[in-house]
Amino acid sequence: MTVRGRGRTRVVLLTGKGGVGKTTTAAGTAVLAGERGARTLVLSTDAAHSLSDAFGVARGEATDEPVPVTECVWIQQVDAQRRLEASWASIQRYLRAVLDAAGADPITAEEITVLPGAEEVLALLALRDQVVSGAWDLVVVDCAPTAETLRLLALPEALGWYLDRLATSGARVARAVTPTLARAAGVPVPEPGVGEAARRLHADLSEVRTILGAPESTVRLVLTPESVVVAEARRALTTLSLYGYRVDGVVANRVFPDSGDDPWRRRWAETQRETLVEVAASFAPLPVWEAAYASREPVGAAALADLARGTYGASDPVAVPDVPAAMEVVPRDDEVEVRLALPFATGGDVGLTRHGSDLVVTVGSYRRVLALPTMLSRHTVSGAHLDAGRLAVRFVAPADGRGTW
Ligand SMILES: Nc1ncnc2c1ncn2[C@@H]1O[C@H](COP(=O)(O)OP(=O)(O)O)[C@@H](O)[C@H]1O
Numbered sequence: 001m002t003v004r005g006r007g008r009t010r011v012v013l014l015t016g017k018g019g020v021g022k023t024t025t026a027a028g029t030a031v032l033a034g035e036r037g038a039r040t041l042v043l044s045t046d047a048a049h050s051l052s053d054a055f056g057v058a059r060g061e062a063t064d065e066p067v068p069v070t071e072c073v074w075i076q077q078v079d080a081q082r083r084l085e086a087s088w089a090s091i092q093r094y095l096r097a098v099l100d101a102a103g104a105d106p107i108t109a110e111e112i113t114v115l116p117g118a119e120e121v122l123a124l125l126a127l128r129d130q131v132v133s134g135a136w137d138l139v140v141v142d143c144a145p146t147a148e149t150l151r152l153l154a155l156p157e158a159l160g161w162y163l164d165r166l167a168t169s170g171a172r173v174a175r176a177v178t179p180t181l182a183r184a185a186g187v188p189v190p191e192p193g194v195g196e197a198a199r200r201l202h203a204d205l206s207e208v209r210t211i212l213g214a215p216e217s218t219v220r221l222v223l224t225p226e227s228v229v230v231a232e233a234r235r236a237l238t239t240l241s242l243y244g245y246r247v248d249g250v251v252a253n254r255v256f257p258d259s260g261d262d263p264w265r266r267r268w269a270e271t272q273r274e275t276l277v278e279v280a281a282s283f284a285p286l287p288v289w290e291a292a293y294a295s296r297e298p299v300g301a302a303a304l305a306d307l308a309r310g311t312y313g314a315s316d317p318v319a320v321p322d323v324p325a326a327m328e329v330v331p332r333d334d335e336v337e338v339r340l341a342l343p344f345a346t347g348g349d350v351g352l353t354r355h356g357s358d359l360v361v362t363v364g365s366y367r368r369v370l371a372l373p374t375m376l377s378r379h380t381v382s383g384a385h386l387d388a389g390r391l392a393v394r395f396v397a398p399a400d401g402r403g404t405w
């Protein structure tokens with residue numbers, strides 16, 4: 001096990017469609033790591049907490065603070081309601097008011113769709129607290145179903161974009177949001193204390209970004225071998241890549257054992273096998289771990305560990321993978337190419353807009369506002385293409401040769 005003694009906490013987030021086995025896989029991965037000596041926390045950010053059920057402990061025993069379930073493994077179910085902080089509520093009220101007043105500014109209007117609920121923020125802050133505590137070698141995050149998780153993971157950056165502009169207090173805040181906002185009539189003046197609260201939240205969220213952006217933090221997709229589920233997992237991989245997260249593998253859960261004389265069962269096993277071949281081919285080079293369909297619900301540490309041992313086999317479930325960064329900036333002759341990994345995206349899905357020093361990339365209904373490196377601030381976009389799951393955007397230096405390099 002490579003997790004111990006590295007000094008930095010390994011973070012594995014598990015997500016996937018509802019009911020595919022995220023909690024079971026998160027718990028199993030944790031127990032396995034715990035058996036090998038890693039001090040491990042399983043943190044659930046799904047409001048529909050079921051960690052206590054997976055471990056077979058009474059609901060009342062699993063709390064908002066970590067509680068032990070085995071010698072090395074602790075569980076924590078984040079209770080966002082309880083954590084709701086007055087300062088955050090006031091920022092959110094103010095943001096809403098500002099955005100309402102802003103009317104039709106395109107960036108702002110679209111950003112509203114990723115404007116988070118306080119619960120996601122609190123879940124991220126709970127994760128941050130545990131990671132910086134130094135108490136854990138490994139934190140396994142049992143996430144909510146895919147769509148909510150994607151919203152959660154878009155948040156540190158999307159919200160940081162606002163808070164950058166909000167961090168100056170008082171009336172200057174209104175002017176700082178966007179030039180369009182400054183012109184918009186009736187931008188409200190923030191309540192006292194909003195500036196300070198915004199600055200604190202901004203600092204907290206940058207810490208979350210640093211943690212989630214570190215090579216030790218990865219997302220693992222859980223799916224079942226069914227075409228609808230696989231389709232959602234593929235879209236999740238595209239979106240996670242858009243946001244710059246490292247995906248380290250796929251767990252295919254509830255795989256039927258082969259054989260048997262019953263034609264119904266044999267047919268299911270064959271269909272799953274065909275889907276798994278597609279899964280392996282389409283997610284390559286990511287590892288695909290298969291978890292067997294157990295003959296009963298894997299509840300309790302022993303059953304969870306058995307399932308996880310079968311799933312990961314000889315491989316280390318929490319090794320830090322060698323996943324390349326999702327975004328690269330590559331100088332080429334007199335051009336600069338910005339490359340972004342977008343597995344499975346097709347030309348029709350992807351939109352690209354330049355807003356000053358931001359490049360706005362959309363894939364379907366998801367969007368990311370990428371702050372361009374300052375060296376590109378005077379360059380113009382000369383073209384873009386999508387090839388083998390990689391978006392390449394080309395920038396040329398200004399004609400007067402006064403590019404920043
Ligand atoms: N490999 C498996 N074999 C048998 N039952 C499983 C398996 N994986 C999950 N389950 C059961 O399926 C149900 C849903 O699993 P869960 O991990 O709670 O899914 P999710 O967290 O994705 O909603 C639970 O009752 C769980 O015990």
Ligand SMILES: [Mg+2]
Binds near residue numbers: 022023024046048142
């Ligand atoms: Mg669950």
